[in-house]
Amino acid sequence: MRKEINVFQFCKETNLLLRDEGVFLVSKGSGKPNIMTIGWGFLGTFWRRPVFIVAVRHSRYTYELLEASSSFTVCLPGRGMEKALEVCGTKSGREIDKFKELGLTPSNSYKVEAPFIEECPVHYECEIIYKHGLEAEGIPREVVDEIYPSGNLHTLYYGEVKGVYAVEGAGEALKKWQT
């Protein structure tokens, strides 16, 4: 049973997971849904709305899907999803169906078209309201060397958070993950 929660309730846990373990970005485009592991992103307020910003490189299959989408979900991993994080960060949805391969279940979201991962304790449902392709000339030299040695820049997708949902005991699940 999943309940809607306050948008910033797990803000700290989300940021720590993002940075330290990765979280799942689920997109659908016009075809089958796909999962990608992301380690960068932002949660905040913009235009009087709660917004989750995610960044996707142009080479990614998720980039193609998001370019054909109006929504995405961000799903927080629970205990035991380490392998899924690894697979979704290294394999491309062009080659495998990650839901099938990993035994994960795409569930219909409450408010957006992109599905969420049923096995995740918490997820954010986001409607894309703006996007911004990074401009190479504004990026510091040392960042180009470190992150973009061969181009392949990120586009940032601004997702208005339409709802955040958690299973019972999600707080505990996220806390345990971090110890």
Next chain:
Amino acid sequence: MRKEINVFQFCKETNLLLRDEGVFLVSKGSGKPNIMTIGWGFLGTFWRRPVFIVAVRHSRYTYELLEASSSFTVCLPGRGMEKALEVCGTKSGREIDKFKELGLTPSNSYKVEAPFIEECPVHYECEIIYKHGLEAEGIPREVVDEIYPSGNLHTLYYGEVKGVYAVEGAGEALKKWQT
């Protein structure tokens, strides 16, 4: 006595303050420092770095200062700073010296050039590593009508968080603020 803390320690409190009360954005440019109240922003991870994104409209004095700056600080208000939040959100630094007017103290930051407000219990020190001027054509019609009826778009400044500092008892101070 101010101590360095983990970047996401007060992530939730920062987001709630931003959305519900406002926080202080301090910039310096080449002249005197100035304070502006902001209600929109993002804390997250990007390019393997902790980053605070702030948004400033082009008409603002702070915009001029940030365009001539390499840093800013974000300072969280303590109890009793409601008037300062109001003044810094409505008066322009072109006309008054807000530090002087409000009896606030600009203190030298530990790691960046822009000062922080001594009276604030928590502050983020940020080095600008990227900026992005919003592009009108990508903004949804209803957002233009609501937020940009006469143009005056925002530029987003990405500040790498070089350090977050808190006075003793900051957690309590921020908690009380929210009750």
